[in-house]
Amino acid sequence: MLVKIGAPLLSGVFGGDVARLSVRAVMAPFVAMEREHGSLILALEARAAATGSSTPADRAGAAEATVFTTLHSGLGTLIDRMVSTIAATPAITIRRNTAVSAIRRAETGWQLETASGPGHFDRLLLAAPVDVAQRLLAPTDPELARLMKIDASSAVVVAFGFTGEAARSLSIPPGFGFLIPPEDHAAALTHVPMNTLLAATFVDQKFDGRVPPGGRLIRAFFGGATADRLLDHSDEAIAEIARDELAAILGPLASPSVTVVRRWPRALPQYAVGHLERMAMLHERVHALGNLWLLGNGYRGVGLPDLIRDSRAAARAAVIS
Ligand SMILES: Cc1cc2nc3c(=O)[nH]c(=O)nc-3n(C[C@H](O)[C@H](O)[C@H](O)COP(=O)(O)OP(=O)(O)OC[C@H]3O[C@@H](n4cnc5c(N)ncnc54)[C@H](O)[C@@H]3O)c2cc1C
Incomplete structure (x- = not known):
């Protein structure tokens, strides 16, 4: 659970080494659920039972609710x-x-x-x-x-925007994106063992109104030691690494119309x-x-x-x- 689910989720937020994070500081609601019900599974069952007794309108509302929100006009x-x-x-x-x-x-x-x-x-x-x-x-x-x-972890984010034929040529699975469990880094990306992608977001599938009609926007996220190493690289070098790593997972990527590289040194305290x-x-x-x-x-x-x-x-x- 920690390696396959907990670590990728927490790395997507905190970037750094999950083994050093305080569970009480970063996942307080889960600790409270475990304390109150004896285990996370019992807590989830109790929650499901409680949801089951709500009205159909409540259930429809819950189904529509998304954990990800942002501003339509841009953050x-x-x-x-x-x-x-x-x-x-x-x-x-x-x-x-x-x-x-x-x-x-x-x-x-x-x-x-x-x-x-x-x-x-x-x-x-x-x-x-x-x-x-x-x-x-x-x-x-x-x-x-x-x-x-x-201690703080750095992040490097690369966004690729695709339009027209390039956008249509992409084969992007459904969903908001993906996280890579730490132990899978080397296996998934054997051709570039030194730089390991932590996550990618399919921005146009995550939020409405982020791209022109027919466009696609993919955001690659590097964190931890990889981000620290990439901070000094040129934009072009970072973009090339990001493209290679995305292509290793998603298949060949056409040329993007827009590439944006952002560095966030020591942006995520641990x-x-x-x-x-x-x-x-x-x-x-x-x-x-x-x-x-x-x-x-x-x-x-x-x-x-x-x-x-x-x-x-x-x-x-x-x-x-
Ligand atoms: C790549 C990335 C993705 C993220 N994604 C999400 C997300 O999806 N959802 C989410 O909720 N959070 C996300 N976060 C986390 C969140 O964005 C940050 O934790 C948050 O923006 C930090 O806000 P802050 O006010 O602490 O710091 P900052 O926004 O960095 O503000 C600090 C301010 O202090 C100013 N400053 C610095 N030095 C001085 C000085 N000497 N005098 C005066 N002013 C000074 C700076 O100019 C800056 O404006 C993400 C973070 C990163 C790095």
Whole structure:
């Protein structure tokens, strides 16, 4: 179960080495199911029995629900809308593309140094990547910075867009894509043993409205040590490796009309065993400093829903405090 199902699913989210992840930190609902019912199978049976007693309308709704959702207008429009809403709100200032270079505790609140000058703030919600936040807070509280140290996995993503005859020539199986179990890497990809694809998404089959009619979009995902190794390669070299690896699984790939290579260095913090205990200590330390909230994917979840939930709670707490 771990090798064939758990590891590929978790690698698709966290990228790194599944054997080091804390099950309580990355799969809390499953741990709760096991605790409550004695085993995952009993928990699933209990859930199925409960679903069985729901109305036909409920069951139809459940069948239509999908675990994957995104914005029709594209995920980037979430940021665009947030920026325009903030910019249109009187008495709120937003300074984009302005790196914070230092943070100091002030008599009340916090003093920030930025390229466009200093600023004093009563409350600080710090949502920089955990590595950056750690560096910025180290002079104020070295112990806090120590608790923020975390391993992170990189990702490299390559998207191939196909149109016309090239799109029609592809033989893509149904479904959202595939994940490759770790032990199958070498077997599936013997011709390129050094670079191992972790997953691929058939984007046009996963989400509506992502390609023009008749187009196809395949996204290859590299994580862990492979991604670290690929980060320094040129876009062309990465795209060639991705194409070779996809072709080894899907069959020959025609020339894409669009190729996009994206690098995400250290983008996915690894919640290793002991993470929850470390977070509890970090929380106490942050609380003691006062008027500070640490947000982002290094602490209490890496998925966007987790991050939004966490940020909302912090914003409420900051307003009340
Ligand atoms: C390839 C990939 C695929 C993913 N797919 C999904 C998915 O399908 N679903 C999902 O829910 N999650 C997904 N995730 C996870 C999710 O996207 C991330 O966990 C999330 O975007 C991280 O948000 P964040 O706010 O913590 O960090 P970021 O979005 O990186 O934000 C940090 C911000 O801090 C800014 N910053 C950095 N340094 C400074 C500084 N000195 N001063 C001021 N600002 C600074 C940066 O410019 C940036 O805007 C994926 C992640 C990756 C890498």
